[in-house]
């Protein structure tokens with residue numbers, strides 16, 4: 467595959483997108499942008515990245531950042547475990563490496579939240595070391611270029627392409643990795659290919675066969691799991707009760723009381739009264755749907771007005787909106803709760 471190096475580097479120089487995280491490149495900014503870009507679209511990341519870097523410009527500031535502030539900065543990006551791991555990684559870099567991201571692959575890969583892709587991206591872009599960074603874009607481009615029959619959902623396929631790239635890695639390791647990612651993001655896309663504009667078309671096997679979209683080969687993905695929840699927004703009219711959820715998708719973010727099935731208004735009242743509240747009134751909110759990577763949540767919501775809030779953690783609308791991170795799946799209800 468050595469023949470792909472020069473055309474890709476030249477194409478990248480001319481065609482790379484103007485992205486904020488390409489301006490001030492340090493291992494820290496590369497780490498933040500790469501973690502944000504996992505499972506989130508470039509357009510969404512643009513505004514979050516800028517705000518995040520302005521508030522927390524280096525490993526030290528991230529390591530010291532209170533969890534509430536961190537969640538607030540991450541709010542809307544979803545998958546909050548990424549933010550938590552990012553902070554954990556920053557603490558490790560500060561404590562073990564005096565705030566300087568290690569250059570040794572064996573040390574870097576052991577940091578929290580740093581997998582082979584992120585590790586390769588930071589070391590190659592930040593330190594110009596010859597490591598591959600194989601993400602979905604890169605796998606797609608190379609599978610098509612070689613008309614590979616390997617299943618890209620398998621780890622051994624990722625490893626195979628990683629080794630193939632490292633065999634041909636030029637001195638401009640970061641630019642080369644990025645050129646492959648960029649080609650996958652803008653030319654050799656999942657459902658559309660712009661082969662006429664592709665610098666690899668002369669030797670691309672999938673293009674020559676006339677069927678780029680038949681690659682890559684991927685085992686059939688599991689269907690998303692469908693779940694039903696009832697969300698209880700218990701309020702005294704001023705504050706609303708939210709409780710951190712530790713062990714599921716919500717990853718420690720505050721959430722309303724959840725019942726893992728649909729219930730009627732009377733059942734919701736009974737549930738809340740059994741917790742010791744004195745209910746004045748219950749109002750049904752608009753049903754909502756939220757799509758996670760592997761799950762779809764259908765949600766019923768009730769605003770339950772109670773006489774007093776007992777000892778549950780409760781927050782004003784201002785506090786929830788301005789300071790508290792709350793998953794976007796519940797945010798959809800908030801306007802109605804404070805109506």
Ligand code: SF4
Pocket residue numbers: 607610611653654655659660661664665666667670671672673678
């Ligand atoms: S020629 Fe087409 S299929 Fe081949 S790598 Fe380029 S865009 Fe992808």
